[in-house]
Amino acid sequence: MSTNNHQTQLKGFIESVKAKQPHEEEFLQAVEEVAEFILPFIEENPKYKKAKLLERMVEPERAVLFRVPWLDDKNEIQINKGFRVQFNSALGLYKGGLRFHPSVNLSILKFLGFEQIFKNSLTGLPLGGGKGGSDFDPKGKSNEEVMRFCQSFMTELFRHIGSETDIPAGDIGVGAREVGYMFGQYKRLTNEFTGTFTGKGVKWGGSLLRTEATGYGLLYFVKEMMQHNGDSLEGKTVVISGSGNVAQYACEKAIEMGAKVVTLSDSDGYIYDKDGITHEKLEFVKELKNEKRARIKEYTKQYPSAKFFGDKRPWEVKCDVALPCATQNELEEEGAKALVKNGCKLVAEGANMPTTTEAIHIFEKNDILYAPGKASNAGGVATSGLEMTQNSLRLSWTKEKVDEELKAIMRKIHDQCVEYGKENNNVNYLKGANIAGFVRVADAMIEQGVV
Ligand code: NDP
Numbered sequence: 001m002s003t004n005n006h007q008t009q010l011k012g013f014i015e016s017v018k019a020k021q022p023h024e025e026e027f028l029q030a031v032e033e034v035a036e037f038i039l040p041f042i043e044e045n046p047k048y049k050k051a052k053l054l055e056r057m058v059e060p061e062r063a064v065l066f067r068v069p070w071l072d073d074k075n076e077i078q079i080n081k082g083f084r085v086q087f088n089s090a091l092g093l094y095k096g097g098l099r100f101h102p103s104v105n106l107s108i109l110k111f112l113g114f115e116q117i118f119k120n121s122l123t124g125l126p127l128g129g130g131k132g133g134s135d136f137d138p139k140g141k142s143n144e145e146v147m148r149f150c151q152s153f154m155t156e157l158f159r160h161i162g163s164e165t166d167i168p169a170g171d172i173g174v175g176a177r178e179v180g181y182m183f184g185q186y187k188r189l190t191n192e193f194t195g196t197f198t199g200k201g202v203k204w205g206g207s208l209l210r211t212e213a214t215g216y217g218l219l220y221f222v223k224e225m226m227q228h229n230g231d232s233l234e235g236k237t238v239v240i241s242g243s244g245n246v247a248q249y250a251c252e253k254a255i256e257m258g259a260k261v262v263t264l265s266d267s268d269g270y271i272y273d274k275d276g277i278t279h280e281k282l283e284f285v286k287e288l289k290n291e292k293r294a295r296i297k298e299y300t301k302q303y304p305s306a307k308f309f310g311d312k313r314p315w316e317v318k319c320d321v322a323l324p325c326a327t328q329n330e331l332e333e334e335g336a337k338a339l340v341k342n343g344c345k346l347v348a349e350g351a352n353m354p355t356t357t358e359a360i361h362i363f364e365k366n367d368i369l370y371a372p373g374k375a376s377n378a379g380g381v382a383t384s385g386l387e388m389t390q391n392s393l394r395l396s397w398t399k400e401k402v403d404e405e406l407k408a409i410m411r412k413i414h415d416q417c418v419e420y421g422k423e424n425n426n427v428n429y430l431k432g433a434n435i436a437g438f439v440r441v442a443d444a445m446i447e448q449g450v451v
Helices: 003-020 025-044 044-051 053-057 106-122 144-160 176-190 210-228 245-256 279-291 296-302 334-341 357-365 378-394 399-421 429-447
Strands: 062-071 075-086 092-098 128-134 166-169 236-240 260-266 268-273 307-310 323-326 346-348 369-371
Touching: 025 044, 025 357, 025 429, 044 210, 044 429, 053 378, 053 429, 062 106, 075 092, 075 106, 075 144, 075 166, 092 106, 092 176, 106 279, 106 378, 128 144, 128 166, 144 176, 144 268, 166 378, 176 369, 176 378, 210 245, 210 323, 210 369, 210 378, 210 399, 236 307, 245 279, 260 296, 268 296, 279 296, 279 429, 296 307, 307 334, 307 429, 334 357, 334 399, 357 369, 369 429, 378 399, 399 429
Parallel strands: 092 128, 092 166, 236 260, 236 323, 323 346, 346 369
Antiparallel strands: 062 075, 075 128, 260 268, 268 307
């Protein structure tokens, strides 16, 4: 099929998906990113065409929407929306995080759930894809308010999840505190202590290194990419966005690997530390964000040689490697152009879909190595899979054992991207990740019949 015919086919497919959910912009963006590579692949492999696999994959198996009422500290009733999208169970039970953020809606959760299907497939573990959350904003709430919200959220969600059905984890706004409150309520409602959550506290069933896994895994993936190009991270300047879970541990591992990390950010802006963020400075950031729940600009009070740039993103800073680790669509065309102009050579996503389609095309045109989150941030869910294994075996592995498994999984994901994404002498990681992720799910769906 010619390129023109591919474009027409892609347009037709996206139009048909759009007709069913015209306002779900983020979901349509995620579908288009996958379809661009999968439709031509299906054309070359007709067994997938007859089974209408992509058409089936874009419909979630189930999505629940529910009311979450709770009492704030003034004893006033608050009402939020709760969601769980159980997207695809061809490879295993539904697995994917919960996000608490005011921007959460069905489109965002469908995009995240759809991405999760391919990501989970790439890990090689028996995990289906799902995602959930609420438009609740934990920012500025007391611990008691967060607990009451989590308990109310779980009072409905518990009937839809379970250790053999659907196992949630954290995401934006859902960390150790929220997972603890939700697990506590789940246990109380079901009278069962089962591994129905990952990201649990290590004293009560959690895996060592789960907290670090997404950020560490991202850097293991970057290491593989660089090695494949005969290079290393040693001495490279790295720009990171975000200052939450993924950003913190990406920063930690990058420093360990000998890179100089010069930025972190939050939704107010970014800090630039020309001397580089050290382990000691990072400990300060962890306390600032995880304990005090304060803003990243406080960093400049503690370290006055650093500068804060309000309402800006860090892509204008000169670097060799850029790691977007905050949220979707945070790296747009303008940021991509600035990175190219300043000599950036590699972009790897810690966040889910942080790069817009236009920005991806700029990287492609300029031969920038670009890794999509479904490959490069899969270390989190992979370690969740390892947590589930440990729960089933009723034992806990050492940090070293989990780290070795994580490294091996990231290496395998990289190998699959190379296998399916080879183009002349280069690797198209986006193509590789999409096709490799698709094949495993597609084969399972064919074997399981039209369900
Ligand atoms: P956290 O809640 O720990 O941190 C999120 C960070 O992103 C914060 O610094 C936050 O700043 C910033 N942020 C959130 N929304 C926006 C926005 N609209 N504009 C600018 N900055 C924003 O979340 P995680 O670190 O867990 O998640 C970050 C990303 O990584 C998400 O895309 C998530 O889906 C993805 N991811 C997470 C995994 C995990 O294991 N946690 C696994 C795989 C992917 P502020 O404090 O101002 O809100």
